[in-house]
Each structure stands twice: as structure tokens, then as C-alpha cells.
Amino acid sequence: MTTPNCLGNHDHQSKELSQVLVLEPPPIMKLHGDQFLNDFQLLKAWESPLPLDQFLSIHAQSVKALLTPGRYPLTKNILQLIPSLQLVVTTSAGLNHIDLPEFQRRGIAIASAGDVYSEDVADMAVGLLIDVLRKISAADRYVRKGLWDTKAEFPLGSKLCSKRVGIVGLGSIGQEVAKRLQAFGCRIMYTSRNKKPFVSYPYYSNVLELAADSDVLIICCGLTEQTRHMINKDVMLALGKEGVVINIGRGAIIDEKELVQCLVQRELAGAGLDVFENEPHVPRELLTMDNVVLSPHRAVRTPESLTAMCEHVKGNLEAFFSNKPLLSPVMNI
Amino acid sequence: MESIGVLMLIPMNSYLEQELQRRYNLFKLWTAPQKPQFIKEHADSIRAVVGNAFAGADAELIEALPRLEIVSSFSVGVDKIDLAKCREKGIRVTYTPDVLTEDVADLAIGLMLAVLRRLCESDRYVRSGKWKKGDYKLTTKFTGKTVGIIGLGRIGMAIAKRAEAFNCPICYYSRTGKPDTEYKYYPSVLELASNCQILVVACSLTAETRHIVNREVMNALGPKGVLINIGRGPHIDEPELVSALVEGRLGGAGLDVYEHEPEVPEELFGLENVVLLPHVGTATVETRKAMADLVVGNLEAHFSNKPLLSPLV
Numbered sequence: 001m002t003t004p005n006c007l008g009n010h011d012h013q014s015k016e017l018s019q020v021l022v023l024e025p026p027p028i029m030k031l032h033g034d035q036f037l038n039d040f041q042l043l044k045a046w047e048s049p050l051p052l053d054q055f056l057s058i059h060a061q062s063v064k065a066l067l068t069p070g071r072y073p074l075t076k077n078i079l080q081l082i083p084s085l086q087l088v089v090t091t092s093a094g095l096n097h098i099d100l101p102e103f104q105r106r107g108i109a110i111a112s113a114g115d116v117y118s119e120d121v122a123d124m125a126v127g128l129l130i131d132v133l134r135k136i137s138a139a140d141r142y143v144r145k146g147l148w149d150t151k152a153e154f155p156l157g158s159k160l161c162s163k164r165v166g167i168v169g170l171g172s173i174g175q176e177v178a179k180r181l182q183a184f185g186c187r188i189m190y191t192s193r194n195k196k197p198f199v200s201y202p203y204y205s206n207v208l209e210l211a212a213d214s215d216v217l218i219i220c221c222g223l224t225e226q227t228r229h230m231i232n233k234d235v236m237l238a239l240g241k242e243g244v245v246i247n248i249g250r251g252a253i254i255d256e257k258e259l260v261q262c263l264v265q266r267e268l269a270g271a272g273l274d275v276f277e278n279e280p281h282v283p284r285e286l287l288t289m290d291n292v293v294l295s296p297h298r299a300v301r302t303p304e305s306l307t308a309m310c311e312h313v314k315g316n317l318e319a320f321f322s323n324k325p326l327l328s329p330v331m332n333i
Numbered sequence: 334m335e336s337i338g339v340l341m342l343i344p345m346n347s348y349l350e351q352e353l354q355r356r357y358n359l360f361k362l363w364t365a366p367q368k369p370q371f372i373k374e375h376a377d378s379i380r381a382v383v384g385n386a387f388a389g390a391d392a393e394l395i396e397a398l399p400r401l402e403i404v405s406s407f408s409v410g411v412d413k414i415d416l417a418k419c420r421e422k423g424i425r426v427t428y429t430p431d432v433l434t435e436d437v438a439d440l441a442i443g444l445m446l447a448v449l450r451r452l453c454e455s456d457r458y459v460r461s462g463k464w465k466k467g468d469y470k471l472t473t474k475f476t477g478k479t480v481g482i483i484g485l486g487r488i489g490m491a492i493a494k495r496a497e498a499f500n501c502p503i504c505y506y507s508r509t510g511k512p513d514t515e516y517k518y519y520p521s522v523l524e525l526a527s528n529c530q531i532l533v534v535a536c537s538l539t540a541e542t543r544h545i546v547n548r549e550v551m552n553a554l555g556p557k558g559v560l561i562n563i564g565r566g567p568h569i570d571e572p573e574l575v576s577a578l579v580e581g582r583l584g585g586a587g588l589d590v591y592e593h594e595p596e597v598p599e600e601l602f603g604l605e606n607v608v609l610l611p612h613v614g615t616a617t618v619e620t621r622k623a624m625a626d627l628v629v630g631n632l633e634a635h636f637s638n639k640p641l642l643s644p645l646v
Contacts, residue, residue: 031471119476123499127446127475131453134617136443136610140453143609144602148595153344154611159619161435183498184439280464287460293452294459296469302450304474 017041018321026069026091056081096223111316114328115172117300122176124299128272131293138290161185166214169221211238223250233258251277338378342388349625389413412538426646427631432623433615438491444587447608449473454605481529484536526553538565548573559585566592
């Protein structure tokens with residue numbers, strides 16, 4: 001009997017290797033192939049000609065571990081087809097694709113990306129902020145169009161040092177952003193679900209008050225029911241006409257329609273966005289603005305991060321299959 | 334009292350013009366149909382010259398202004414001023430250090446991030462609609478890369494401090510080693526370039542530092558190396574830079590300055606591993622105002638016989 005390709009290459013060894021279900025290929029596979037997971041038998045659902053629910057019913061009944069890159073929503077319906085599931089390992093920085101209460105109810109453990117990506121995402125946030133304030137992308141366009149003339153002045157930018165930076169969400173990413181911007185002389189404040197005990201930055205219990213006291217807001221939190229459209233018109237108006245918003249979280253944390261209006265009506269000075277509500281769609285008004293910088297959701301896409309993520313995924317799977325504590329368990333749901 | 338004539342060489346800042354106009358008899362050289370004629374006509378009353386990074390008091394101008402007492406530059410770089418001639422004639426020279434240090438250092442890091450993470454290129458990718466057809470490719474991580482700094486003065490140190498927050502190991506080349514710092518010193522730019530991944534020019538332009546980044550240095554920096562220039566265009570051998578980038582011997586470049594501003598080599602326009610800025614190192618509202626106040630403050634101090642605020646000569 002021939003085994004279909006999607007059940008793995010190690011035919012004679014397949015009984016010894018632990019099975020890991022993969023619904024769609026994570027980016028680490030594009031870079032490293034699946035060599036990094038030589039120690040596991042990958043059940044690659046996307047390579048099967050069968051529709052997903054049939055594939056799962058036939059092949060995934062005893063699967064305990066699932067590896068997900070994060071685009072496919074992991075809902076109750078999927079879970080019903082993987083009754084033995086005990087662990088999900090996600091390579092996405094966010095958890096919004098996972099029905100967390102349902103997972104908790106079923107006692108399924110979740111291994112997150114941990115802080116593998118935090119430096120790259122923080123670098124992107126700082127890069128976008130400097131670009132917006134100093135008009136780097138706009139100036140680069142200007143030069144390439146042949147418009148530079150020493151008599152006509154390119155518009156002045158705004159100084160980064162001593163800007164009041166409000167960080168929304170002081171998790172691993174938020175803390176890396178804060179550490180970097182402090183070195184530029186920025187004044188850091190933050191809001192978070194809970195005040196962080198060993199942090200000296202001023203804490204604000206709500207984002208509206210934080211915005212009122214900030215020149216810049218950097219969105220570093222995850223997308224949940226509570227944070228959806230948390231950055232609304234009131235928050236943006238509180239941030240003010242000189243205010244800048246940087247989003248490296250999830251598009252839906254900001255009310256995108258209101259953001260566009262505020263920018264069009266100059267209620268906000270600028271924005272740097274790596275994420276949008278309906279990717280890859282970007283509101284057309286933004287496409288011609290010089291005071292925004294647009295990035296195609298690439299904050300974590302460096303070879304260095306992908307390689308580190310391979311090791312991290314492997315580490316979590318090995319821990320699980322040898323009954324050891326996960327490297328990056330998601331605790332408070 | 335006779336009003337003091339101040340010659341401003343090119344437009345640089347309308348707030349500065351305003352403030353000079355209020356206090357002095359301001360002559361705007363760029364408005365003159367015939368510059369030598371204009372200078373001759375007003376030479377008797379011109380006691381101060383205000384220049385910047387693009388235009389300064391060279392030997393010819395100094396000779397044409399017998400009553401010149403002070404040159405106040407709206408810049409920290411003074412390579413356009415004939416300093417030797419000023420010293421010879423007892424002419425004071427002031428510049429604008431410190432107030433612009435942070436802006437220039439911020440821009441240096443901004444350029445590093447923009448080049449390594451392809452911020453300008455991926456912004457273009459979104460605006461052109463390409464994102465709808467497919468994801469943008471991978472870019473290179475900045476955190477942890479070794480940063481080599483040529484010139485560890487005020488600006489070089491400010492760049493180092495910022496890069497350290499990204500866990501970048503710092504090394505440098507300077508005319509003399511700086512014993513107070515813990516950064517690794519290399520006795521030549523070539524050795525520095527061989528041992529870092531991002532090389533940034535942050536020294537002043539002098540006869541010794543012209544073309545300090547040459548073909549050899551760029552080859553040593555290599556196909557994965559990135560060159561950042563926030564100093565002066567002539568620090569880098571520009572034709573060699575262009576061929577190194579076009580041929581892939583150099584990994585990328587972030588440039589704020591060029592040998593013959595505002596000319597930028599057009600071969601660079603098609604490259605996605607370069608970021609090109611129109612000499613905006615100090616171009617923020619806040620810093621230009623601080624620089625203008627310093628220029629005016631220096632002139633006021635001089636003409637009321639008080640100590641200069643930021644003298645160079």
C-alpha cells in the first residue's frame with residue numbers, strides 16, 4: 001500500500017516519529033523546507049486532494065499536536081475534527097486566529113511565538129516612526145523623481161528626541177520598543193491590561209488618557225474582543241493634530257475608516273502602518289499621502305527571525321512529546 | 334549708529350532670514366542678478382557672512398569683503414569655509430554644534446533601518462498595488478548587527494548610543510583612540526570596514542578625510558555590508574560607490590549627502606538596496622529653529638563685544 005506524500009517521507013520510520021498536523025505551510029517551511037522537522041512526521045493537510053474536513057476525519061483522529069502559521073482560524077468546528085489534539089504551536093506573533101476560550105475549555109495547550117520576533121517587530125516600529133517623523137520614504141521618492149533643488153526646501157520633519165511616546169501594550173514587543181526609543185531621548189509611557197510591577201515608565205489605565213498625554217502612539221498589543229477598534233476617533237482626536245500613530249499589532253485594533261478620515265482632515269499628523277483591517281487591501285486615500293508610511297505586514301519577515309522560529313518550534317514540540325514544560329506556553333487567556 | 338550689513342549666501346531658513354532682517358541690514362546674495370557686482374556694491378557695509386552646508390565664505394569672497402569680521406555658519410560642517418584665510422585675517426567663525434547632534438544621529442539610525450528593512454521599497458510595493466498579487470520578500474534584521482563608526486565625535490557617539498539599544502556591537506575608527514569608551518577601536522578605516530556589517534561616516538570633512546571611503550573600503554565592507562553617509566558627500570568616492578552598488582560588491586547604502594549636491598547619480602535611482610535623502614540631516618522644525626537662534630545669538634554676541642556662543646575660530 002502506498003502512503004500518500006502528505007503523510008511524510010519516512011515510511012519505515014513513520015511509526016516512531018510523533019505526528020504533527022499542519023493545515024497550511026508556515027513561512028519557516030518556505031525558507032528551510034521541512035528538513036528542520038526531521039524528528040517529526042508531518043501531516044500536511046494542504047497537500048491532500050481531499051477537502052479539509054474529510055482529510056481530518058480520515059487521518060487526524062489520533063493527532064496530538066498541530067503547527068499553525070496563523071492565517072487559518074482555529075475554531076470549534078476544526079477542533080471537533082481533531083479530537084485527540086492536546087497542543088497547538090503557532091508561528092504567528094498574534095493569537096487572534098485561535099478561539100482561546102474553546103481551547104481552554106478543551107484543555108488544549110498553546111505554545112506561542114514567545115519573544116522570537118520581538119526584536120524585529122520593535123525594529124520595524126522604530127523604523128516606521130523615524131520614517132514618518134523625518135519623512136524618509138517621502139524624501140526618497142522626491143530624490144528619485146529628480147525634484148531635489150537646493151533653492152526649494154523639502155518640507156521639514158519633526159524631531160524624535162523628547163517626543164512623548166505612548167506604548168499600547170507593554171508585552172515583549174512593547175518593552176523592546178520602549179528600550180530602543182529611550183536611547184533616542186523619548187519619554188515613554190504605556191497602557192496595558194495590568195500595570196507591570198518592575199517597570200518605571202508611567203502607567204495609564206486607559207488608552208484615551210494615554211493618547212491625551214502623548215505625541216506618538218505605538219500599537220504593540222494583541223487583537224482581542226477588548227482591543228478591537230480600541231484606537232477610535234476619540235483616541236485619535238486626543239492624540240491631536242501633531243500626533244503620529246504607529247501600528248505593528250493588528251489592523252483591527254485601529255478603526256481604519258476613522259484613521260483615514262483623521263488623516264484626510266489633518267486631525268492627525270501622520271501614521272506608520274505594517275498592518276491593516278483587510279490585508280492586502282489598503283484604503284486608497286493612504287496610497288497618495290506623504291505623511292504615511294505603508295508596510296506590507298513584514299515586521300517579522302527576516303531570515304534571522306525565521307531561523308530562530310524553526311528552533312523555537314522544534315523546542316516546543318520536543319518538550320511536548322517528552323512531557324517537559326513548553327518553552328512558551330500561553331497562560332492567561 | 335550705522336546699521337550692520339550681513340550677507341546671506343543662499344536661502345536656508347525663513348525664520349532665520351526674518352530674525353536677521355529685524356536686527357541687521359540683510360543682503361540676500363541669491364537675489365542679485367550679478368553676484369560679483371552686488372558684493373562690490375555692498376562690500377563697505379558687510380561685516381558678517383551667514384552660510385550653511387551648501388555655501389560658505391571661500392577665499393574669493395573673504396578677499397572681496399574688507400570689512401568682514403565674522404562668519405556665522407548655519408551648520409556644524411564648515412568644509413565650505415576657508416578657515417585658514419579666516420584665521421589669517423582674524424575673522425571669527427561660528428557654527429552650530431550640539432543642537433543638531435540628535436537629529437543627525439536619529440537620521441543615521443533611520444537610514445540603517447530603512448535600508449536593511451527595505452522600508453522605502455516596501456512602501457512603494459504597497460502603493461503600486463503589488464501587495465495584492467503577492468507578499469513582499471524577506472528583509473534583513475537590524476538588531477545585533479555590528480556597527481562601525483568613522484569619527485567618534487558628538488554625532489558618532491550619539492549614533493553609538495542609539496545603536497547599542499538595538500544590541501548592536503559598536504566599533505570605530507578615529508584620528509585618535511577614545512580611551513573613555515568601551516567600543517572597539519580599529520586603527521584604519523579598512524580594518525573597521527572588514528569587521529563591521531554597517532559602516533557609518535560621521536567625521537568632519539577635511540583634506541585628510543576626503544574619499545576616506547574608497548573602493549578598497551567598500552570591497553572590505555562587502556556584498557552584505559551597508560554604508561551610511563550622514564557626513565559630507567566627498568567622504569565617499571562617489572563613482573566607486575555607484576559601481577560597487579551596481580555590481581553587487583556592496584550590499585546597500587543610505588545616503589543623505591553627495592559629492593555635487595543636489596546632483597544624485599541616476600544609476601542609483603533603480604536600486605532597491607539604497608535610500609536617497611536630499612541632505613535633511615538637521616531638517617526638523619525644532620532643530621532648524623535652534624540652529625537659527627544660535628546663528629543670531631553668535632552675531633549678537635560678536636556685535637556687542639560679548640563672548641561668542643559657539644566659536645570655531
